[in-house]
Amino acid sequence: MSTAPQLVVHRDKELMAQAAAARLITRIVDAQSSRGEASVVLTGGRNGNGLLAALAAAPARDAIDWSRLDLWWGDERFLPEGDPDRNVTQAREALLDAVPLDPKRVHAMPASDGPHGSDVEAAAAAYAAELDAAAGPEDHGPVPAFDVLMLGVGPDTHVASLFPELPAVRETERTVVGVHGAPKPPPTRVTLTLPAIRAAREVWLLAAGEDKAEAAAIALSGAGEIQAPAAGAYGRSRTLWLLDAAAASQLPRSLYPPATA
Numbered sequence: 001m002s003t004a005p006q007l008v009v010h011r012d013k014e015l016m017a018q019a020a021a022a023r024l025i026t027r028i029v030d031a032q033s034s035r036g037e038a039s040v041v042l043t044g045g046r047n048g049n050g051l052l053a054a055l056a057a058a059p060a061r062d063a064i065d066w067s068r069l070d071l072w073w074g075d076e077r078f079l080p081e082g083d084p085d086r087n088v089t090q091a092r093e094a095l096l097d098a099v100p101l102d103p104k105r106v107h108a109m110p111a112s113d114g115p116h117g118s119d120v121e122a123a124a125a126a127y128a129a130e131l132d133a134a135a136g137p138e139d140h141g142p143v144p145a146f147d148v149l150m151l152g153v154g155p156d157t158h159v160a161s162l163f164p165e166l167p168a169v170r171e172t173e174r175t176v177v178g179v180h181g182a183p184k185p186p187p188t189r190v191t192l193t194l195p196a197i198r199a200a201r202e203v204w205l206l207a208a209g210e211d212k213a214e215a216a217a218i219a220l221s222g223a224g225e226i227q228a229p230a231a232g233a234y235g236r237s238r239t240l241w242l243l244d245a246a247a248a249s250q251l252p253r254s255l256y257p258p259a260t261a
């Protein structure tokens with residue numbers, strides 16, 4: 001059952017990142033107060049890392065009990081450990097190295113020089129097994145019901161490493177797959193699939209900047225998920241698009257309230 005997307009439009013990308021960070025703090029604190037822990041899926045890219053940097057700078061940052069937060073990734077560039085282009089490397093620089101996380105709860109996707117070597121399919125299968133092991137009886141399938149799963153939106157409407165028309169976006173069974181020939185470098189990646197994304201309680205799509213305006217308009221206009229993967233990304237109880245005015249500039253005004261501050 002897909003949840004209709006809710007849109008929030010902010011003045012500019014800086015304010016969008018700050019507001020999204022504040023929203024994430026509240027969501028994590030609420031989950032931790034009701035369940036004793038929280039789980040969040042991070043995304044790579046400028047908007048995703050911008051949110052993490054805003055979170056690092058947020059005055060209320062440490063309302064989060066970092067020791068009871070599980071972090072997962074929606075995708076990862078299949079590069080050696082520590083490569084500056086890996087999403088986990090950039091997340092560490094933006095936030096993770098500044099907060100007292102429990103290392104056992106930071107679930108980075110395998111690197112290309114890890115135990116699976118250059119076998120990206122084996123790396124994907126290992127991450128799928130880790131997700132399955134973390135899922136509980138109350139979850140819906142072999143993936144934890146993440147509290148928030150965040151996705152940057154590419155100019156071609158890709159999310160995670162699910163690119164239009166490529167095999168990964170067509171996957172209906174596996175939760176994690178390898179990607180070859182990604183149009184956004186590097187070409188080899190590991191990614192959650194749409195079934196895994198849809199296990200999340202809430203899916204937040206981040207789109208800021210003029211270069212996202214066409215993608216947002218296409219994805220929110222009823223396009224199919226194979227041609228526009230962002231259109232297929234929705235949560236079990238909430239699907240939230242967080243945009244800035246530039247990224248929302250091609251959307252019908254009827255889709256969202258007047259831009260908030």
Ligand SMILES: O=C(O)[C@H](O)[C@@H](O)[C@H](O)[C@H](O)COP(=O)(O)O
Binds near residue numbers: 045046076158159184
């Ligand atoms: O590994 C990646 O590159 C990201 O996970 C990717 O899905 C990203 O979120 C989008 O391409 C948007 O990136 P920008 O925010 O930089 O436009």
